[in-house]
Amino acid sequence: xxxxxxxxxxxxxxxxxxxxxxxxxxxxxxxxxxxxxxxxxxxxxxxxxxxxxxxxxxxxxxxxxxxxxxxxxxxxxxxxxxxxxxxxxxxxxxxxxxxxxxxxxxxxxxxxxxxxxxxxxxxxxxxxxxxxxxxxxxxxxxxxxxxxxxxxxxxxxxxxxxxxxxxxxxxxxxxxxxxxxxxxxxxxxxxxxxxxxxxxxxxxxxxxxxx
Ligand code: B16
Ligand code: MG
Numbered sequence: 001x002x003x004x005x006x007x008x009x010x011x012x013x014x015x016x017x018x019x020x021x022x023x024x025x026x027x028x029x030x031x032x033x034x035x036x037x038x039x040x041x042x043x044x045x046x047x048x049x050x051x052x053x054x055x056x057x058x059x060x061x062x063x064x065x066x067x068x069x070x071x072x073x074x075x076x077x078x079x080x081x082x083x084x085x086x087x088x089x090x091x092x093x094x095x096x097x098x099x100x101x102x103x104x105x106x107x108x109x110x111x112x113x114x115x116x117x118x119x120x121x122x123x124x125x126x127x128x129x130x131x132x133x134x135x136x137x138x139x140x141x142x143x144x145x146x147x148x149x150x151x152x153x154x155x156x157x158x159x160x161x162x163x164x165x166x167x168x169x170x171x172x173x174x175x176x177x178x179x180x181x182x183x184x185x186x187x188x189x190x191x192x193x194x195x196x197x198x199x200x201x202x203x204x205x206x207x208x209x210x211x
């Protein structure tokens with residue numbers, strides 16, 4: 001592999017918490033009488049919590065104060081964390097687990113670059129809390145994807161330049177962030193056909209074929 005480091009997005013790449021995000025936002029939207037469905041939920045992939053809330057409130061007839069919004073985000077997060085509590089190492093797909101194990105036998109540095117402030121909790125639930133060389137997440141950034149900050153932080157933590165790292169992403173906002181930061185990107189899942197990505201992965205283990 002030509003890269004000295006790989007920076008993985010978390011949600012949608014390492015594991016899937018989409019359904020939990022959807023259920024938690026849906027509970028809030030229903031309570032507020034705002035239309036929200038799975039298609040709109042797709043717009044929230046890789047987007048920060050507050051930016052996601054703004055997307056949901058676009059469909060509301062009411063104007064809410066910043067205080068209301070902070071309370072809504074808190075409410076959604078409480079529901080979401082309760083749902084995350086159901087996760088276990090079984091939620092780490094076999095293909096991901098085997099590929100990570102294989103990569104760990106090389107000297108490639110492995111890091112997380114996620115927008116989520118719940119990253120430490122999710123990693124703990126799926127049994128990967130001490131697996132990665134570095135974790136950059138929503139708790140250590142001021143600009144969310146599509147800003148490249150989280151990937152630049154991750155690269156800095158493993159002492160590599162963007163040109164030496166590959167970013168793996170499932171969200172268009174994340175692919176944009178990687179390119180903006182000067183990284184090559186491998187796109188998977190929802191963003192797989194994103195033309196800005198250098199590599200297009202059908203499955204996670206396709207990473208092992210990148211030379
Ligand atoms: P939180 P990623 C992102 O994680 C999710 O894709 C996105 O749906 C979520 O809004 C964002 O994290 C913030 O999450 O509310 O847990 O801080 O894909 O960047 O790993
Ligand atoms: Mg993602």
